[in-house]
Amino acid sequence: MSGRDARIRTDYRRLAPIAWVGMFVFGLAMALLGAILPVVTTRLALDLRQAGCLFSALNAAMLGTVLWLGPLMDRRGTRPVLAGGSLASAAGMAVVALARSYPQLLAGLALLGAGGVSLNVSTNTLVADLHPDPGSKSAALNFLGVFFGIGALAIPLAIGRLIEALGLDGILFSAAAISLVPGLAAVAVSFPPKPAVRGAPTSLRQLARDPLLRLFAALLFLQSGSEFILSGYTSLFLTREVRLGLRGASYCLAGYWAAFMCIRVLLSFALPKTPPEAVVRAGSLAAAGTVLLLANAREPALAAVALVATGAASGSIYPTVLGQAGSCFASRAGSVYSLLFAVTLVGAATLPWIVGAVAETFGLRAALLLPALNAAGVCALQGALRRRWHGQSSPRETTPR
Numbered sequence: 001m002s003g004r005d006a007r008i009r010t011d012y013r014r015l016a017p018i019a020w021v022g023m024f025v026f027g028l029a030m031a032l033l034g035a036i037l038p039v040v041t042t043r044l045a046l047d048l049r050q051a052g053c054l055f056s057a058l059n060a061a062m063l064g065t066v067l068w069l070g071p072l073m074d075r076r077g078t079r080p081v082l083a084g085g086s087l088a089s090a091a092g093m094a095v096v097a098l099a100r101s102y103p104q105l106l107a108g109l110a111l112l113g114a115g116g117v118s119l120n121v122s123t124n125t126l127v128a129d130l131h132p133d134p135g136s137k138s139a140a141l142n143f144l145g146v147f148f149g150i151g152a153l154a155i156p157l158a159i160g161r162l163i164e165a166l167g168l169d170g171i172l173f174s175a176a177a178i179s180l181v182p183g184l185a186a187v188a189v190s191f192p193p194k195p196a197v198r199g200a201p202t203s204l205r206q207l208a209r210d211p212l213l214r215l216f217a218a219l220l221f222l223q224s225g226s227e228f229i230l231s232g233y234t235s236l237f238l239t240r241e242v243r244l245g246l247r248g249a250s251y252c253l254a255g256y257w258a259a260f261m262c263i264r265v266l267l268s269f270a271l272p273k274t275p276p277e278a279v280v281r282a283g284s285l286a287a288a289g290t291v292l293l294l295a296n297a298r299e300p301a302l303a304a305v306a307l308v309a310t311g312a313a314s315g316s317i318y319p320t321v322l323g324q325a326g327s328c329f330a331s332r333a334g335s336v337y338s339l340l341f342a343v344t345l346v347g348a349a350t351l352p353w354i355v356g357a358v359a360e361t362f363g364l365r366a367a368l369l370l371p372a373l374n375a376a377g378v379c380a381l382q383g384a385l386r387r388r389w390h391g392q393s394s395p396r397e398t399t400p401r
Helices: 003-043 048-076 079-098 102-129 134-188 204-208 211-240 246-273 276-296 300-314 317-328 330-362 369-389
Strands: none
Touching (some): 003 048, 003 079, 003 102, 048 204, 102 317, 134 246, 134 317, 211 276, 246 300, 330 369
């Protein structure tokens, strides 16, 4: 093993656990509002319109924060953003616990959104920086994504099991304490220097004009929108169209997320030996077929199988594409990930709204054709990425045209 390889392995063993805990905290942050909404709406006597504004505050804070994080990381490294995101997430959870008015609750959620997206961008960038090889980069990002799912499951499980013993405030303060862990760890250890930027400094506006980056953005726009569509509308589809009870629909959705995370674990071992573009194209084609099967399912058993298969087919696409983008723009990964995450936030907001409008007019079965079309689009865009990227002699490190 060369000295460079030994150093990379040492850095990964030392820093990857910090990224894993940071991603776990991001999962906590993103699942928090949905889990506590019944309690806080009762506590503060909020109507449904005010409850909807809580989600808007969370997403607006994320979108308003994400674009300036990348340039900051490209200049200063990931440590200050990771530590700051950890502190902001902990503060947001504490403010939510202490909130006794609607403005206080909005402020807490804004802090939570800013902190959560900081952890998301910084942990992905840190892990991407630790892996020079595209296959190992995508594999490591798949494994990192598993911890988001664990965090997202932890909050509703904790509330279900501990609400009577600790109360909501006790659970939130405990989550806030956990949220400080990655920040404290980041301050305590040294981080490797950022890769040197080749060529002239590149602004976000210049990067956004790069045709290759636009292909990555379009692909992740479709993929993130599909993930939010399936996670948001599946229970409604199963209860209304397949006539499953709420408990059965919940179990099916849990199976979807379990398959979603399991495929990431499996591919974290397989991807170093498998071309990432092959994983994306195979997964997207399989997802298109399983979503079509789900949309046409009349029997609960068939619907459950189709949903779980969709989770297994699509779970690895997002982190694998992030790995490709990180390899293509290695020295500017922070800025690139900021732009890509901003686009995915827009996709996550707009495409589910379109599905709602289609479902209102044509029904949920017709509306589920959209994620199937998105999956086909992901496959086509991956093909375009492969042709454009591999038509170049080296990964994209020149100043974008």
